[in-house]
Amino acid sequence: MQIFSLCVSLPSCSSRMVLCALRQQVLRCSSHCRTWARLPQRQRSGCVYSSIHGFNQDEIKEKLQAFHGGSIDLLKQDSGIAVLTINNPSRMNAFSGSMMIDLEERVSQLENWPEGKGLIVQGAAETFCSGSDLNAVRAISNQQDGMKMCMFMQNALTRLLRLPLISVALVEGRALGGGAELTTACDFRLMEAGSVIQFDHKHMGLVPGWGGAARLVHLVGSQNALKLLGGAVKVDPELGVNIGLVDGVLEGHQKTEGAAPLLQQAENWLSRYTKGPAPVIQAVKKVVLSGRELPLSEALRTEKDIFGTVWGAPANLEALASKSKHK
Numbered sequence: 001m002q003i004f005s006l007c008v009s010l011p012s013c014s015s016r017m018v019l020c021a022l023r024q025q026v027l028r029c030s031s032h033c034r035t036w037a038r039l040p041q042r043q044r045s046g047c048v049y050s051s052i053h054g055f056n057q058d059e060i061k062e063k064l065q066a067f068h069g070g071s072i073d074l075l076k077q078d079s080g081i082a083v084l085t086i087n088n089p090s091r092m093n094a095f096s097g098s099m100m101i102d103l104e105e106r107v108s109q110l111e112n113w114p115e116g117k118g119l120i121v122q123g124a125a126e127t128f129c130s131g132s133d134l135n136a137v138r139a140i141s142n143q144q145d146g147m148k149m150c151m152f153m154q155n156a157l158t159r160l161l162r163l164p165l166i167s168v169a170l171v172e173g174r175a176l177g178g179g180a181e182l183t184t185a186c187d188f189r190l191m192e193a194g195s196v197i198q199f200d201h202k203h204m205g206l207v208p209g210w211g212g213a214a215r216l217v218h219l220v221g222s223q224n225a226l227k228l229l230g231g232a233v234k235v236d237p238e239l240g241v242n243i244g245l246v247d248g249v250l251e252g253h254q255k256t257e258g259a260a261p262l263l264q265q266a267e268n269w270l271s272r273y274t275k276g277p278a279p280v281i282q283a284v285k286k287v288v289l290s291g292r293e294l295p296l297s298e299a300l301r302t303e304k305d306i307f308g309t310v311w312g313a314p315a316n317l318e319a320l321a322s323k324s325k326h327k
């Protein structure tokens with residue numbers, strides 16, 4: 001609890017904010033979370049930006065709301081695997097302003113899903129996502145609004161990646177610009193044969209702003225990231241697998257006779273990692289998340305806290321009582 005108090009008393013330090021965010025994830029599972037739950041929502045959230053950084057979420061939401069069209073749809077299934085669909089087919093699933101707001105709301109819903117274990121992020125109508133809606137981008141092309149949109153999307157995508165769910169982006173068709181960035185906000189990426197991920201921001205006179213460059217460097221290393229961004233390289237499944245961006249290739253169900261629908265293939269792929277009780281799967285994600293984001297000594301302490309939530313818990317006791325061999 002001492003570390004939690006420290007995080008709260010020094011919120012302007014970004015590393016402490018990361019620590020706070022992760023601690024929050026830990027405590028959400030724990031029975032000791034009453035003190036934490038009394039803190040304001042913004043302080044408890046896994047956001048990168050808050051009022052301390054001059055970020056006013058309500059203000060940017062009002063602006064984004066003016067650019068409507070499309071939706072982000074969430075289906076929570078009894079299996080514990082949810083499906084999040086980027087749905088704006090007439091614009092190749094580009095993100096309108098209202099879809100950015102939708103995304104943030106869906107992430108909040110997923111943050112509060114105790115039964116959740118996995119998440120598949122897909123695009124509607126056989127393509128993934130073509131980034132920001134260029135009509136909205138044109139209308140908010142002044143620097144200040146661009147920064148606000150950037151902070152809003154970084155917050156939403158950081159919270160998406162920090163969900164206590166094992167997530168996978170299912171890439172069908174094209175993932176361009178912000179769509180390519182979205183794929184990096186998932187734990188894994190699966191590509192359909194023939195699909196493309198392209199960080200094509202350069203062609204728009206831009207660089208990634210939704211956190212996609214930082215996450216890409218973590219995924220593929222700075223050399224490969226520089227090549228992908230500098231060359232606006234079209235990453236096909238083979239290249240994606242070779243550089244470690246992509247975790248699996250799915251058969252195109254329309255081209256390959258007898259292949260299962262893509263979503264089904266993705267669910268099958270993910271289910272090997274989500275098999276088991278939700279608190280255990282969530283704990284698995286949390287220990288990896290803390291190892292990924294925190295300095296070693298803090299990651300170790302966080303791992304200890306997460307361990308404390310599963311040790312002696314029902315799944316552990318049941319396993320101790322019933323199994324001596326794991327095959």
Ligand SMILES: CC[C@@H](C(=O)O)C(=O)SCCNC(=O)CCNC(=O)[C@H](O)C(C)(C)COP(=O)(O)OP(=O)(O)OC[C@H]1O[C@@H](n2cnc3c(N)ncnc32)[C@H](O)[C@@H]1OP(=O)(O)O
Nearest residue numbers: 090091092094130131132133134135176177178204208209
């Ligand atoms: C901050 C911005 C940055 C970020 O978020 O970090 C970005 O994301 S910038 C956006 C990056 N995206 C792009 O550069 C993609 C732009 N679109 C294309 O290059 C092409 O449309 C396509 C996606 C390759 C598809 O080409 P094609 O198969 O030839 O179809 P169309 O071009 O006819 O597209 C169909 C329809 O969809 C509209 N569309 C596509 N992408 C967008 C978009 N990002 N925003 C708005 N609208 C988009 C396109 O205009 C067509 O509409 P109609 O003309 O009304 O038919």
